[in-house]
Amino acid sequence: xxxxxxxxxxxxxxxxxxxxxxxxxxxxxxxxxxxxxxxxxxxxxxxxxxxxxxxxxxxxxxxxxxxxxxxxxxxxxxxxxxxxxxxxxxxxxxxxxxxxxxxxxxxxxxxxxxxxxxxxxxxxxxxxxxxxxxxxxxxxxxxxxxxxxxxxxxxxxxxxxxxxxxxxxxxxxxxxxxxxxxxxxxxxxxxxxxxxxxxxxxxxxxxxxxxxxxxxxxxxxxxxxxxxxxxxxxxxxxxxxxxxxxxxxxxxxxxxxxxxxxxxxxxxxxxxxxxxxxxxxxxxxxxxxxxxx
Amino acid sequence: xxxxxxxxxxxxxxxxxxxxxxxxxxxxxxxxxxxxxxxxxxxxxxxxxxxxxxxxxxxxxxxxxxxxxxxxxxxxxxxxxxxxxxxxxxxxxxxxxxxxxxxxxxxxxxxxxxxxxxxxxxxxxxxxxxxxxxxxxxxxxxxxxxxxxxxxxxxxxxxxxxxxxxxxxxxxxxxxxxxxxxxxxxxxxxxxxxxxxxxxxxxxxxxxxxxxxxxxxxxxxxxxxxxxxxxxxxxxxxxxxxxxxxxxxxxxxxxxxxxxxxxxxxxxxxxxxxxxxxxxxxxxxxxxxxxxxxxxxxxxxxxxxxxxxxxxxxxxx
Numbered sequence: 001x002x003x004x005x006x007x008x009x010x011x012x013x014x015x016x017x018x019x020x021x022x023x024x025x026x027x028x029x030x031x032x033x034x035x036x037x038x039x040x041x042x043x044x045x046x047x048x049x050x051x052x053x054x055x056x057x058x059x060x061x062x063x064x065x066x067x068x069x070x071x072x073x074x075x076x077x078x079x080x081x082x083x084x085x086x087x088x089x090x091x092x093x094x095x096x097x098x099x100x101x102x103x104x105x106x107x108x109x110x111x112x113x114x115x116x117x118x119x120x121x122x123x124x125x126x127x128x129x130x131x132x133x134x135x136x137x138x139x140x141x142x143x144x145x146x147x148x149x150x151x152x153x154x155x156x157x158x159x160x161x162x163x164x165x166x167x168x169x170x171x172x173x174x175x176x177x178x179x180x181x182x183x184x185x186x187x188x189x190x191x192x193x194x195x196x197x198x199x200x201x202x203x204x205x206x207x208x209x210x211x212x213x214x215x216x217x218x219x220x221x222x223x224x225x226x227x228x229x230x231x232x233x234x235x236x237x238x239x240x241x242x243x244x245x246x247x248x249x250x251x252x253x254x255x256x257x258x259x260x261x262x263x264x265x266x267x268x269x270x271x272x273x274x275x276x277x278x279x280x281x282x283x284x285x286x287x288x289x290x291x292x293x
Numbered sequence: 294x295x296x297x298x299x300x301x302x303x304x305x306x307x308x309x310x311x312x313x314x315x316x317x318x319x320x321x322x323x324x325x326x327x328x329x330x331x332x333x334x335x336x337x338x339x340x341x342x343x344x345x346x347x348x349x350x351x352x353x354x355x356x357x358x359x360x361x362x363x364x365x366x367x368x369x370x371x372x373x374x375x376x377x378x379x380x381x382x383x384x385x386x387x388x389x390x391x392x393x394x395x396x397x398x399x400x401x402x403x404x405x406x407x408x409x410x411x412x413x414x415x416x417x418x419x420x421x422x423x424x425x426x427x428x429x430x431x432x433x434x435x436x437x438x439x440x441x442x443x444x445x446x447x448x449x450x451x452x453x454x455x456x457x458x459x460x461x462x463x464x465x466x467x468x469x470x471x472x473x474x475x476x477x478x479x480x481x482x483x484x485x486x487x488x489x490x491x492x493x494x495x496x497x498x499x500x501x502x503x504x505x506x507x508x509x510x511x512x513x514x515x516x517x518x519x520x521x522x523x524x525x526x527x528x529x530x531x532x533x534x535x536x537x538x539x540x541x542x543x544x545x546x547x548x549x550x551x552x553x554x555x556x557x558x559x560x561x562x563x564x565x566x567x568x569x570x571x572x573x574x575x576x577x578x579x580x581x582x583x584x585x586x587x588x589x590x591x592x593x594x595x596x597x598x599x600x601x602x603x604x605x606x607x608x609x610x
Contacts, residue, residue: 048446051453052446052459053455053456054455055456056455057454057491059453059494060491093456093459096456096463097460098463098469099441099462099469102437106437106438110434110435114528124420145430148390148429149390149426150389150390150393150394150419151416151419151423153420174460185398198397198412248408
């Protein structure tokens with residue numbers, strides 16, 4: 001059966017068979033490769049946590065409305081809140097509540113183990129492909145496994161639009177995604193990236209970063225003529241961090257520019273199909289399949 | 294519960310029998326052979342010898358490899374002993390793994406030679422020994438999931454809390470998961486202590502059954518079952534319930550402030566409560582009337598459907 005490709009989705013709505021669409025792209029672009037694609041679906045876990053831990057309890061808002069303060073209820077019922085919840089609650093519930101981060105990662109790790117066991121392959125013959133928040137969860141799970149067995153056993157990891165570079169403005173309140181990996185070891189972001197990159201053989205780890213994707217890069221959007229970064233956080237790896245990755249695992253960072261730095265294309269700039277179609281992805285994937293150097 | 298996770302609960306009584314059966318199994322769980330350890334030891338020693346003297350910039354990787362070799366030699370002595378002490382061998386294997394992780398994280402800058410040697414040790418020589426830790430890792434995941442599920446998503450727990458409560462429980466040492474924490478109140482790293490910060494409906498025990506709502510904080514203690522990995526399904530946990538974990542589940546103290554609705558608008562009410570499972574008994578005080586009362590509260594708002602006849606402000610009469 002060749003390699004097992006485990007695809008992990010990101011934020012937003014994804015059906016349990018989401019990987020079918022990924023597989024169609026991979027089959028079309030890599031006809032010479034021998035591989036099986038399975039989806040690591042974990043949206044239900046994110047939703048379960050998001051439903052338990054909303055920003056504000058619906059009941060609290062209802063109670064406030066009974067007191068004569070209906071504004072909170074109106075906000076919770078608004079389309080804007082629904083959209084914010086759709087996109088940002090997934091990230092918040094994943095990283096803002098430490099025990100829930102443990103819970104989600106444990107569930108993802110178990111599902112990964114079950115997928116590999118069901119396929120009857122070795123972890124070394126497994127390629128992990130994560131998009132968006134899935135491209136943060138996979139490194140987290142792999143690092144947790146390293147802590148327990150002493151190395152990362154997987155054959156390769158391709159991280160599309162990974163938010164791992166996001167820097168928390170209040171690390172004492174909410175750790176950033178890289179800080180979570182370092183845990184209580186005291187490792188700096190650079191040290192953490194170096195340790196993670198060293199775990200992989202050259203060519204088996206690849207961060208794919210669209211410089212017009214606000215999830216993984218600090219995009220200056222062209223709005224009214226003046227380019228502005230709309231998010232007051234650093235989302236992407238800085239130059240020093242990219243250098244660390246490049247030194248410790250040559251070729252592990254692939255920067256490219258696709259789409260436009262335009263508010264109207266923010267969603268399409270982050271789309272998984274954009275990443276899967278990129279030549280940077282194709283070459284990395286072919287290398288992991290063993291059909292290209 | 295999703296189809297992915299599972300648990301089977303049984304009473305505590307069979308645990309004694311199960312432990313009696315499983316302990317010998319644990320003692321005979323797969324361990325690396327002397328030959329496998331020797332291959333690793335020889336491989337690591339050979340890698341260390343590739344570093345010329347003086348080691349210079351490769352000092353850290355040389356020390357790492359020599360440290361690995363030293364611990365592998367100790368592991369080999371244990372494996373060669375007759376009869377072999379299986380528990381000691383497993384402990385030594387874990388110790389070697391922990392040493393490797395710690396040292397890998399603090400190697401500092403490496404030369405190309407150092408990176409190559411690290412790769413060779415890490416992905417070439419170590420994996421055969423690491424396979425003997427796979428089972429422990431899976432067991433760790435299964436037990437951890439079960440206990441976190443029990444603490445935060447058990448059926449008695451409200452379906453909805455809020456981000457603040459989740460943040461507190463994941464932020465402070467007393468409440469958060471800590472794999473290395475050995476405190477008495479932790480079960481496989483999961484703390485039995487939990488904070489609640491929620492709104493809760495209450496009904497005052499009085500002639501009028503005034504209804505109210507309290508914004509309350511609480512400190513709860515969860516009674517966990519004994520959790521193990523199922524022998525016939527390694528991805529599923531077995532939970533062995535005792536009296537407290539099955540019947541009581543969680544107890545704690547609450548304090549809150551809110552309002553009761555007596556038909557003439559809301560009145561301020563303060564309360565101190567004792568919670569058992571999802572139910573709280575409150576001692577409430579209404580400053581306006583200088584009146585103490587007892588009240589009944591339920592932390593699961595779904596129960597409101599059953600209480601609606603008493604709750605005019607929440608869709609009742």
